[in-house]
Amino acid sequence: MTLLDLTPRTATSDRMAALPVVIIGAGPIGLAAAANLVERGIDFTILEVGDRVSSSIRLWGHTRLFSPWRHLIDPAARRLLEAAGWSAPTDDGRAPKGRELVDEYLESLAALPQIGSRIRFGTRVVAVAREGMDRTRSAGRAQTPFLVRLQTSDGAVEELSGRAVIDASGTYTTPNPLASTGLDPIGAAEVGDLVLHALPDVLGADRASFAGAHTVVVGAGHSAANTLTGLARLAEDEPGTRVTWLIRNPSAVRVSSSPDDELADRAKLGSRVDRLVDSGQITLVDSFEISRLQNQDGGVRLTGRRRGEDVFLDADVVVNATGFRPDLSMLREVRLDLDDIVEAPRRLAPLIDPNLHSCGTVSPHGFAELRHPEPGFFLVGMKSYGRAPTFLLATGYEQVRSIAAWLDGDMSAATEVQLTLPATGVCSTDLGSGGGSCCS
Structure with a gap:
């Protein structure tokens, strides 16, 4: 039996400095964070739940983004890639599809030795804490390394330490529930196989x-x-295909075309939907508040209230495009300061409030707005926006540039945040309207 050393221990700054920054997620923002840390000579580890980079984007890779290439490539990543002989895709103003973003940019970035050698695939983060202390303990907290518990694809559980944690895990895999209350509708588990995730590949892999x-x-x-536009195209080729669009508000302002939208592909999308509704190819049902789902002859019956009356609607299949929310379950032992409404960092929330801001009117922000009471912990990218649907990749790139500068002790660069975004018209006028992602 070994005698325990009960001498009180205090983590030293030397040990903290020797530990890597832990980045959760190998999507575009996580990889951009890595690129900025490479330029500053700061070690890091990237933990990615998928077996390849950008596993979430691959799920909707058939979908076209709204931003053209000039808004999709992180500046630090571009510098590293071009130094290695990479040439950026031609920017003709057209927005690429998700799979193009991965194949023509993110795969190349992850293949750089200084980044690829630090990615661990098949690794799910299940908890973040401080070594030897839960969230109630304060003494020496800022000088104590983070502890990240993870589970590998073979089921093994491990823990690693880090000087800081950048959570860029996104929100795509955690959709908002269908019920207007923000809860799962009663009976949701009974029809789970008939309720599909947002952005299915209607004309491709999911056609059947x-x-x-x-x-x-x-x-x-x-x-x-x-x-909706994909289903309308499918209906032209497949007899019997019907499309109903259900919203909880009297109108769908978010997808209406706007003459002020500088994202041309997004403006065109709104116009197409307007025309399809006007022509009767899509049936719009507004003001429907879902409360219950049940199996009905092998399909789904949606029950709820519409303008004060009990109503129901039958479908063969339902697509949940009600937006996304952050998964905060792994952060129970981290001291977070989140806005009560949108679940974004409290200092950031007023800058991204979808009741007031579009994607293009969000102010530049960095480490200062993303800070939490837990020193060295940051939510970035789509996850930092909580439930707000107004995120652009360019915004996330500026977030991680500022954070990398802060980690390097370069306060001048960390605080001088700058960002030029396209004007995008109105993204949302009602936080409770249950919309999906606004600005991919």
């Missing part, structure tokens, strides 16, 4: 699920609009 069927798309945002 929709051909000849009646699909109800729920949601008032651009994720819904992308699916």
Whole structure:
């Protein structure tokens, strides 16, 4: 038996400095964070749940983004790639699809030795804490390394230490529930296989699920609009295919075309949906508040209230395009300061409030707005926006540039945040309208 050393220990700054920054997620923002840390000579480890980079984007890779290439490439990443002989895709003003973003940019970035050698795939983060202390303990907290518990694809559980944690894990895999209350509708578990995630590949891999069927798309945002236009095209080739668009508000302002929108592909999407509704190819049902789902003859019956009356709507399949929310379950032992409404960092929330801001009117922000009471912990990218649907990749790139500068002790660069975004018209006028992602 070994005698325990009970001498009180205090983590030294030397040990903290020797530990890597832990980046959660190998999507565009996580990889951009890595690129900025490479330029500053700061060690890091990237933990990615998928077996390849950008596993979430690959799920909706058939979908076209709204931003052209000039807004999609992180400046630090571009410098590293061009130094290695990479040439950026031609920017003709056209927005690429998700799979193009991965194949033509992110795969190349992750293949750089100084980044690829530090990515651990098949690794799910299940908890973040401080070594030897829960969230209630304060003494020496800022000088104590982070502890990140993870589970590998073979089921093994491990822990690693870090000087800081940058959570860039995104929100795509945690959709908002269908019910207007923000809860899962009663009976949701009974029809789980018939309720599909946002942005299915309607014209490709998922075609068989929709051909000849009646699909109800729920949601008032651009994720819904992308699916609706795909279903309308499918209906032209597949007899019996019907499309219903269900929203909880009287109108779908988010997807309406705007003459002020400098993102041309997004403006065109809104116009297409308007025309499809006007022509009757899409049936719009507004003011429908879902409360219950049940199996009905092998399909789904959606029950709820509409203008004060009990109503129901039957479908063969339902697409949940009600937007996304952050998964905060792994952060129970981290001291967070989140806005009560949108679940974004409290200092950031007023800058991204979808009741007031579009994607293009969000102010530049960096480490200062993203700070939490837990020193060295940051939510970045889509996850930093909580439930707000107004995120642009360019915004996330500036976030991680500022954070990398702060970690390097370069306060001048960390505080001088700058960002030029396209004007995008109105993204949202009602936080409760249940829309999908606004500005991919």
